[in-house]
Amino acid sequence: MTRGLTFTAGVLTALIAVVLVQETCCDAAEANDHYCPPSSCGNIHNISYPFRLKSDPEICGDSRYELSCENNRTAVLYLFARKYHVQEINYNNYTIRVVDSGIWKDNYFSFPGYSLTRHNFSQYRSAYTTYLPKWTEDTKLSRSVVLMSCENPVNSLLYLDASTCNIDSGEDFKKRYRYVKVGRTNASDVEDSCKVEQMFLTSWPGNDDPVNTSCTDVHNELLYGFELSWLQVICEPCSQISIYNYCYLDDADLVQCYGKFSWHKDICKLCEKFRS
Numbered sequence: 001m002t003r004g005l006t007f008t009a010g011v012l013t014a015l016i017a018v019v020l021v022q023e024t025c026c027d028a029a030e031a032n033d034h035y036c037p038p039s040s041c042g043n044i045h046n047i048s049y050p051f052r053l054k055s056d057p058e059i060c061g062d063s064r065y066e067l068s069c070e071n072n073r074t075a076v077l078y079l080f081a082r083k084y085h086v087q088e089i090n091y092n093n094y095t096i097r098v099v100d101s102g103i104w105k106d107n108y109f110s111f112p113g114y115s116l117t118r119h120n121f122s123q124y125r126s127a128y129t130t131y132l133p134k135w136t137e138d139t140k141l142s143r144s145v146v147l148m149s150c151e152n153p154v155n156s157l158l159y160l161d162a163s164t165c166n167i168d169s170g171e172d173f174k175k176r177y178r179y180v181k182v183g184r185t186n187a188s189d190v191e192d193s194c195k196v197e198q199m200f201l202t203s204w205p206g207n208d209d210p211v212n213t214s215c216t217d218v219h220n221e222l223l224y225g226f227e228l229s230w231l232q233v234i235c236e237p238c239s240q241i242s243i244y245n246y247c248y249l250d251d252a253d254l255v256q257c258y259g260k261f262s263w264h265k266d267i268c269k270l271c272e273k274f275r276s
């Protein structure tokens with residue numbers, strides 16, 4: 001008797017889940033029924049789902065992926081109330097590359113003046129992530145540029161003396177020694193007399209453990225900006241069903257949904273079709 005009840009309850013739950021899931025799917029499908037031509041702003045020509053411009057019809061795109069178009073020339077993304085210029089949106093691998101709006105080509109050495117690391121994006125299911133989920137191992141999309149200030153001079157191939165870079169200097173600049181470190185940095189790489197002053201992200205393609213970094217290298221790294229993934233929005237129909245479901249990119253950059261139950265997989269495929 002108890003067994004029978006549990007079974008019925010189980011079937012009911014499953015049915016309700018299917019109905020709910022199909023509704024989540026079809027929200028996206030409805031939005032797509034309403035044709036939204038790609039928008040354009042400056043060099044970014046192909047702004048389409050999930051991205052939208054502030055000026056687009058409300059039904060287009062997803063509000064979490066809203067960009068503003070400044071002076072009709074620059075696509076701008078606001079993250080943590082900071083302003084970033086969009087360099088490219090990649091629909092092939094679900095990434096966007098942005099650069100802090102304070103970093104300019106002609107400003108030879110400008111650090112953003114605040115810290116931004118992978119931790120800032122580590123909130124559960126945030127709209128942007130700093131990695132791409134892969135089946136075997138997540139792909140990191142960026143690494144850190146670290147600005148350190150030290151009480152004593154440091155002589156290391158891994159440290160670039162920031163005073164040679166014409167860095168914008170504050171008052172206590174002369175009292176301390178400043179260095180920049182690029183690539184992988186772990187706690188043991190920070191010399192005893194040093195503390196981390198600022199950290200920033202870059203996706204500049206390069207060695208994880210570079211030596212003899214130059215001021216120009218660092219400038220290029222900051223100017224290149226960093227990639228973020230927006231795959232989360234594509235994965236939502238898959239992960240909303242249950243915490244046991246998640247999605248990832250396979251080796252051909254195709255979205256795959258992994259579910260505890262096989263029918264989840266079909267539903268995610270269905271959503272994916274609607275969205276493309």
Ligand SMILES: *[C@@H]1O[C@H](CO)[C@@H](O)[C@H](O)[C@H]1NC(C)=O
Pocket residue numbers: 038046048049091
């Ligand atoms: C624009 O983006 C869509 C995906 O949203 C893609 O199918 C299309 O090929 C892109 N067009 C160009 C010119 O990049």
Ligand SMILES: *[C@@H]1O[C@H](CO)[C@@H](O)[C@H](O)[C@H]1NC(C)=O
Pocket residue numbers: 072
């Ligand atoms: C922005 O640029 C587009 C395409 O060049 C043009 O059609 C539009 O009128 C411009 N809008 C403003 C407000 O300048």
Ligand SMILES: *[C@@H]1O[C@H](CO)[C@@H](O)[C@H](O)[C@H]1NC(C)=O
Pocket residue numbers: 090092093095132139141227
């Ligand atoms: C994503 O695609 C863009 C354009 O093809 C490429 O420049 C970028 O390196 C790719 N990112 C990853 C993580 O594969």
Ligand SMILES: *[C@@H]1O[C@H](CO)[C@@H](O)[C@H](O)[C@H]1NC(C)=O
Pocket residue numbers: 079080082114115116117119120
């Ligand atoms: C990122 O996180 C760090 C440490 O919590 C914080 O100091 C910093 O202000 C955050 N950055 C932004 C842009 O919010």
Ligand SMILES: *[C@@H]1O[C@H](CO)[C@@H](O)[C@H](O)[C@H]1NC(C)=O
Pocket residue numbers: 184186187188189
């Ligand atoms: C951190 O640095 C130490 C010493 O250089 C090295 O042995 C260790 O493997 C590093 N750890 C990571 C996670 O890179």
Ligand SMILES: *[C@@H]1O[C@H](CO)[C@@H](O)[C@H](O)[C@H]1NC(C)=O
Pocket residue numbers: 157211212
């Ligand atoms: C880095 O610079 C040092 C000193 O100038 C030099 O001896 C070394 O060969 C350089 N290493 C690389 C990988 O360029």
